[in-house]
Amino acid sequence: MRVELVTVGDELLLGDTVNGNAAWIGQRLAEHGLEVTRSVVVGDELGAIIGAVTEALGRADAVITTGGLGPTYDDLTRDALAAAAGVELVRDPALERRLRERVAAAGRELQPMALRMADVPEGAGVLGNSAGSAAGLRVELAGGVVYALPGVPFEMRTMIDEVVLPELAGETRxxxxxxxxxxxxxxxxxxxxxxxxxxxxxxxxxxxxxxxxxxxxxxxxxxxxxxxxxxxxxxxxxxxxxxxxxGDQTLDRVIHRLLGERSATVATAESLTGGLIGAELTRMPGSSATYAGGMVAYATALKEELLGVPGQVLKEHGAVHPDVARAMAAGVRERVGATYGVAVTGVAGPEPQDGRPVGTIFVGVAGPEGEPKVIRPLLPVPGTGAEIRGVIRRMTVVHALEQLRRVILGLDAGPGGEAVP
Amino acid sequence: MRVELVTVGDELLLGDTVNGNAAWIGQRLAEHGLEVTRSVVVGDELGAIIGAVTEALGRADAVITTGGLGPTYDDLTRDALAAAAGVELVRDPALERRLRERVAAAGRELQPMALRMADVPEGAGVLGNSAGSAAGLRVELAGGVVYALPGVPFEMRTMIDEVVLPELAGETRxxxxxxxxxxxxxxxxxxxxxxxxxxxxxxxxxxxxxxxxxxxxxxxxxxxxxxxxxxxxxxxxxxxxxxxxxGDQTLDRVIHRLLGERSATVATAESLTGGLIGAELTRMPGSSATYAGGMVAYATALKEELLGVPGQVLKEHGAVHPDVARAMAAGVRERVGATYGVAVTGVAGPEPQDGRPVGTIFVGVAGPEGEPKVIRPLLPVPGTGAEIRGVIRRMTVVHALEQLRRVILGLDAGPGGEAVP
Incomplete structure (x- = not known):
């Protein structure tokens, strides 16, 4: 069973709207074992819609269109389907009655244009819209079937779940x-x-x-x-x-689970990431049970004042050094009173720092047992562009969380980094 | 000038990724007076890519593809373009050298598979990628031109701006x-x-x-x-x-400029944002001149221990209270030794906290003169979905920075919030 999508709307081609409908439908169908094999976006233009639907039917068993079913004159999906099927548009009395009732109930007057929403290609099935005005259509055409759905996401979603999936899903495993x-x-x-x-x-x-x-x-x-x-x-x-x-077990969720199982907590000490690790560890609702808090010691002096990194180490080696990561991890663990402390220091770029090249990172993890560990992640340095800083910061967050996970589980530094003695 | 897009990737058809690249390109081209007339998504399948590109060239003057240029065997855009042009893939020595250098610089070994990224259809132009490994391609075909760009957004964007737009746009005023x-x-x-x-x-x-x-x-x-x-x-x-x-004067850049002009610095004290404000204030290279550091006091007890919020206030009012924001701002300013302190406390959701509804936020700003100010931002609470937490945290970051800006400039709370006496 091959299914193709045709999304209609100038706003999508212009990029004013991101095509969330196509993503949602793709996901929903995949969950039911159906494969979307192609997805096309065309503008509000009669010929383009006719062409896209006809071509899609030449390849697929079913075509789902979204958009172009509203009342205005640039809503052309109804007209395109009638033209593709070689039939006329006819007014559906039940749809007309429903439109008139909805407008009367809102105390408004019916605009003549709105009656376009009661027109259907002759012989087409009508898909009721419990959530809005525009009905959906079901048209058998060229040996396949076309489901024309409104572009409004929650109206479209209801029709996918109530009509399209029950008809199309079934035997694919x-x-x-x-x-x-x-x-x-x-x-x-x-x-x-x-x-x-x-x-x-x-x-x-x-x-x-x-x-x-x-x-x-x-x-x-x-x-x-x-x-x-x-x-x-x-x-x-x-x-x-x-x-x-x-599945949806992201790294932060895994860490919260591991900590929770051990009635443990973690604190963060950040430099180049400026708070991103703490932000990641507070994404999840309920994260306060296992994340305590931390420090952003961005200025070098704060590494000593807030975290107790020995001034001598900073003076001798600068801020980007394994011993700094080690002392930051131990310091934040102790000062916040958490079971684990995780710390990062390094060079996010775009310029080198303290004689260290961009992408030099040290991760420190302090736990309840033994000395704090220091790991140097092996980062692919992504060129020299303006974006480098953001990518290195993001990679640093992942490596810090991964090393924290590995220390909690008693694992070595793994393939992403090398232990620094 | 008609331009069509072909986006390649199973993850898009499956809906694991929303097609943000297509939206971004549509917008960018529209800004330069160019019209995207159709946009197609196909999976990682050789025949589908060849078909989509060939059909698009039949209608359009230029075709932009994104995706399918990585190292793995499901990256098939190179192969598809060679097949469509009826030429062989040949290895580009300069690309190979660059790949080997990048891998060596990271201290890793080159996987033979990675060399696929050095293959180009015979006669094609190579678009350099300053931000990543995969090069782009420029292929003249069937009277039109195909630009094949990587799917990684910032790599793709750079090539659109540096290569595609200068070639296609040109004289539009x-x-x-x-x-x-x-x-x-x-x-x-x-x-x-x-x-x-x-x-x-x-x-x-x-x-x-x-x-x-x-x-x-x-x-x-x-x-x-x-x-x-x-x-x-x-x-x-x-x-x-x-x-x-x-233009590109984002809120964090504006704040760094204002602080720099005053030889001033700022420190952050965060609760519900977990470090996001610090992360925002360290995005910019050179931000250490005006951002010192801060605390993430996520656990309520840390607000007292790290920031000196009176225990009595926390006991009486809970953590979400104007006096807590005020004390956090003053506390972090003093303990970090910065000119300004900005602090947030509030309820990110999805559940209410301390009897306060989701979206209750207090921003505190302490400066060199007068009492710290507290502002309550007026947030539109975005429903009750799973996404609420992320949106509220993001809105809180913006309001905190905006109120910091307003205090530096001596402005009132403005249209986004109300001052709390």
Missing amino acids: VARLTLRTAGLWESVVATGLAPVEAMDGIRLAYLPDPAEVKIRITASGPDAPRRLEEAERACRELLGDAVYGA | VARLTLRTAGLWESVVATGLAPVEAMDGIRLAYLPDPAEVKIRITASGPDAPRRLEEAERACRELLGDAVYGA
């Missing part, structure tokens, strides 16, 4: 899971997972973010759930403890 | 400026600017973000620069001191 890794490069992950790519009925996709790679495993076929389980097991064996979670 | 406001609602801004919308040759677009509205003024015609100047003056008169900057 697909199972899907996303694994999350930190510290690995995309090409390393993909090379390592070649044996899984070769498994029957399995497809892998790699979704890279700074310092993270997500792997989406899709299994298809009648025993999709079993295949998915096997592929997941194989991926986890090949990638080892670089896999920190699955 | 357009002048453009963006004004930035904080604390105003979009509908208020749009209503207030009706007289400017009526000006000859002027188009306004409103780009709302949480707690901010940017107004893009586009002037066209032979005297576009003069018209733009008049429209800007009119906007500034109508909006008053809610306009904090223009």
